Amino acid sequence: MGTPDHGDIVVGLNAVIVTVTNEEPRVLIVQEPDAPSGDVLPFGLFDPIKDRTLEEGLRSWVVQQTDLEVGYVEQLYTFGNSGRDPRERNSGQRFISVGYLALVRDAATATRGTWRSWYEYFPWEDWREGRPGILDAEILPALGSWVEDTPDAYLRAVREERLALAFGVESGAWTEDHVLDRFELLYEAGIVSEAVRDARNDDVTAPGLTPGKPMGFDHRRILATGMGRLRGKIQYRPVIFELMPAEFTLFQLQCAAEGLAGLRLHKQNFRRLVERGGLVEETGRMEASRPGRPAKLFRFRRNVLRERPTPAVTLPRGG
Template identity: 30%
Template sequence: MSVDVAILSLRENDLQVLLVRRGAAPFKGKWAIPGGFVKPDETLQAAAVRELEEETGVRDVYVEQLYTFGDPGRDPRGRVITVAYFALVPAHAAREPRGGDDAAEARWWSMYQLPDLAFDHAEILEYALQRLRNKLEYTAVGFQLLPAEFTLSELQTAYEIVLGEQLDKRNFRRRILEAKVIRETRKYREGVGGRPAKLYRYREERRGGCFRKRAVWQAEVNAIEYRQR
């Protein structure tokens, strides 16, 4: 019984995922999402969080169960069922990747230009991207990809990178502000060459807030994840 974690982050103006190169068969030399076996006394979520911290050094980030993959043929060694999670790591929060205990190679890859992947990990990442895109519109999960303070332009860029499309600046700002999920600080981002932008913070207490107004999803979608945090 294993967990695999798709660790996503915004890097280099791109949505990237942390992959490790397998040092042993099967799929030796291929890239894979980090994973490992669940210890006897930890929850599945705890196992995912542990993997995440081993790879990135970060704790207390957004982690959500994605789907459980268990087709008999997915691992040539025999029946291995894996619970896939995805994690959102704020920009610049992760340390430089180093291999795990087995000194394997590890690096970030663009979600939009992936290498050949081991096992069914391509399917897992495809599903993770779909889930993230949906949740971006229907929940306030986007802030998990940014540092604690951010400008509206940075937030919009984050949305655009994940959704893969350009957004209208005025409509975006209206929707974000009407959702009341962020609040102004008194600080400004200066020295970028241009008018300084106000810095905003996510309002943790309005977690239920939702980017699209006509959404009914918060209830389910957040229910279990937050319970297990």
């Protein structure tokens, strides 16, 4: 990497590794002793000599660090903002962070790190038990006055529109995949503690309100990107099956979809869509007995990929 003189670029690879256990979407978190403020995602540096591609680099140190064999991997976004990574301050290096989303079926195999529900970091994203109270109690008032207090009229209008779009203020429609838009508003408004941490000058006033658990570096932003991408993608690609065991009941599938989307779905309509869409086929086996009528076990019909242009689970809302 050479001596770190001013102007050196360091490429960090960050992984949002997702699994679903007990109907709860979880991300792999590693404990970094020197993490300045909060949990961090697994990350490593891109080695320009050894790694042939970014994704290869990512895969190699994920295996090395966690012993996880990740299957599905997808690039998320490349962030290069100065000031959002505290490591830059002392080293004179410039951190570019490339985020990746990885999906694993079997959480058990990770030898390092812990799996945490992603809603610990984003409590306002979980609508499964109804509209989260924190939205109307804290977040929207704070964002509202942030918009109100914007001096410049044009900028105020822009922010107002962003707020309306991201949180469905005027339309009443919550779009579950706009996770990043919502987080960026909270960050810019100084309502998450990372914003306070990163503020060098005092243009950010800490409002004593920091919903959700903070993360180190810009990792909560990367997690938001991954959540949004995954929530969007399950609606047009069958990625959800990357998170399911080989055999599953339709209700387990629905719970996984609900967990990821943070919504309750209409059970009968969900079944209809999945079955009629040709996404699954019966295995002939039944679920081990529990109270109630036993459920048939299904498997993913891989052939659906060749048959339909958009083979995915759409999300019929409503409990």
